[in-house]
Amino acid sequence: MKNLIFVATIFMLLMSCEKDDNDFSDGIDFKQEMRDFVIGISNSAKSINPGFIIIPQNGIELVTISGEENAMPDTAYLNAIDGNGQEDLLYGYDNDNEATPTNETEYLLSFLEISMNSGNTILVTDYCSTPSKIDNSYTQNSNKKFISFAADQRELNNIPNYPSPIFRNNNDNINSLEEVKNFLYLINPEKFSTKAIFVDAVTSTNYDLLIMDLFFIDGTEFSLAEINQLKNKFNGGKRLVICYLSVGEAENYRYYWQESWNINNPSWLGDENPEWKENFKVKFWQNEWQDIIYGNENSYLKKIINSGFDGVYLDIIDAFEYYETASR
Numbered sequence: 001m002k003n004l005i006f007v008a009t010i011f012m013l014l015m016s017c018e019k020d021d022n023d024f025s026d027g028i029d030f031k032q033e034m035r036d037f038v039i040g041i042s043n044s045a046k047s048i049n050p051g052f053i054i055i056p057q058n059g060i061e062l063v064t065i066s067g068e069e070n071a072m073p074d075t076a077y078l079n080a081i082d083g084n085g086q087e088d089l090l091y092g093y094d095n096d097n098e099a100t101p102t103n104e105t106e107y108l109l110s111f112l113e114i115s116m117n118s119g120n121t122i123l124v125t126d127y128c129s130t131p132s133k134i135d136n137s138y139t140q141n142s143n144k145k146f147i148s149f150a151a152d153q154r155e156l157n158n159i160p161n162y163p164s165p166i167f168r169n170n171n172d173n174i175n176s177l178e179e180v181k182n183f184l185y186l187i188n189p190e191k192f193s194t195k196a197i198f199v200d201a202v203t204s205t206n207y208d209l210l211i212m213d214l215f216f217i218d219g220t221e222f223s224l225a226e227i228n229q230l231k232n233k234f235n236g237g238k239r240l241v242i243c244y245l246s247v248g249e250a251e252n253y254r255y256y257w258q259e260s261w262n263i264n265n266p267s268w269l270g271d272e273n274p275e276w277k278e279n280f281k282v283k284f285w286q287n288e289w290q291d292i293i294y295g296n297e298n299s300y301l302k303k304i305i306n307s308g309f310d311g312v313y314l315d316i317i318d319a320f321e322y323y324e325t326a327s328r
Contacts, residue, residue, distance in 0.1 A: 028327075030320035031067050033285035034059065035077045037247065037293075038314060042080040044294045045301060045312070053177050053242060053311025055123065057085030059318035060111040063118075069110040073118060082177050083121035085313060086112060089146075090137050092127030096154055099133075109144075116145065121177045123209075124148040125185055131162055138167040147209075149185050157188035159201060166206060173238040174208045177311075180240065183209035187244045189217050199229050206233045209240045211313050214304055219255070227308040243309040245300060247293055248316025249279045256292050256300065284319055 038056055045052040056062070063078055064071035089108055093100035112122050122145075126137040129152035141148035148167075152160050168181040184207040192198035195216050202210060210230060214221055222230075230241050250257070250269060261269060268289045270281030282289045294301040304312060 028285065028323070030285075030323045030327075031062055034248075034317060034320045035062050035074060037284055037290060038062075038317070039076060039080040040290065041247070041294045041301060041312070041314065045305065048305055051176075051310075052305070053082045053240070054080065054314070055083040055085050055121075055177075055242065055311060056081055056314040056317040058087060058315075059320065060084055060086060060108060060115070062317065062320075063111050063115045069107070073114050075118075078115060078118040078120065081115075081120060082311070083123055084112060084115045085123045085125065087125045088127065089124045090126045090128075090140055091133055091150075092154075096127040097129050097133060112146070121180065122146040123183060125151055127151050127154055134160075134162060138163070142168070147180050147183060149183050151185060155188050155190075156185050157190050159184065159186065159205060169206050170208070171206075171233075171235045171237050172208070174240050175238070177209075177240070180208040182207055183211065185211045187211060187213045189213070192217075195220075195222065195226060199226055202230050203232050204234050206235050206237070207239060208233075208237075209242060211242045211244055213244050214300075214307060214309075215255075219253075221303065222307055224306070224308040240310040241308075242311045242313050243304045243307075244315060245293070245304065245312045246279070246315045248282065248284055248319030249273060249276075250282050250289070252278045252280065254300075281319070281322060283323075 038054070042054045045054065061067035063073060063084070065074045086108060088100055089105060089112075090100055091097065093104050116122050124137075124141050124146045126141075126148060128134055128137055128150055134150040134152070137150045138148055150160065152158070152162075166182055170181055172179065172181075174180055184202070184205060186202070189198050189212075192201060198216070202212075212222075212230070216222065227241055231238055233239050252261075266288060268283040268286040270283065273279040273281065284290070291299065293299060296302070301312065
């Protein structure tokens, strides 16, 4: 009888652990957890550099308290960020170089306008390659007072040849996000064989803002000196340099990845994203993952700040959607 009780107890404990790992219906507010995560990153960065720029990409529903279009703005979240990045607003939602369905554009606009009306800058990345569509993307976004980039490669691995000169080309020194008139999104340096070639290519452009990765293709970090070089526009003006940072998924090619995770995942690490290999779901609300991202001397954010970046571009903010769906 004692053996039966022992076996039953172990079984119940195992079932309980399995439920903790896989059942997300235990009352977690995933939108609020992501808001709190972003606010924590912002507070940490701005305590070191008050002018450090925080731009979450996608997950725009977080700008309202309930995530609904007509709800009250979430003031705490809006005050913690300096802008919002949005992909596929006009092109690329279903397929690259195809117009985004009107209802999707209008839905996104309802939230983007809330953020803009709160004083934040909106950065739009449309994925289109036909010159007429590129022109339309820049014109429509400009009419909405959004800053935009027409990416002709989804991989964000090149500097587009069109338009030339770039849209809203200017000689200004850019000291704040509000002054930006255009930007370059170049987070995949695979087409550049060396750091020096990458730096030369970027400094031969006049973009007001560059979004790039902390690491080159060989895994080495860009140094403070290299980032300072990248802040020079070809025409003599200065640009802002913002660092890409994925906070909603872990990437197994990053410095923080441990080989043991390939066998025994930590509790916060989930399945591989089938659409983006080497990217893994994370329980972004758990302390162990957040400690990797910010709040200590060894964190990813501290590395970015030490390298001289002007801010961060936070990706996979919409990870809350995955967990909301899983909890239903």
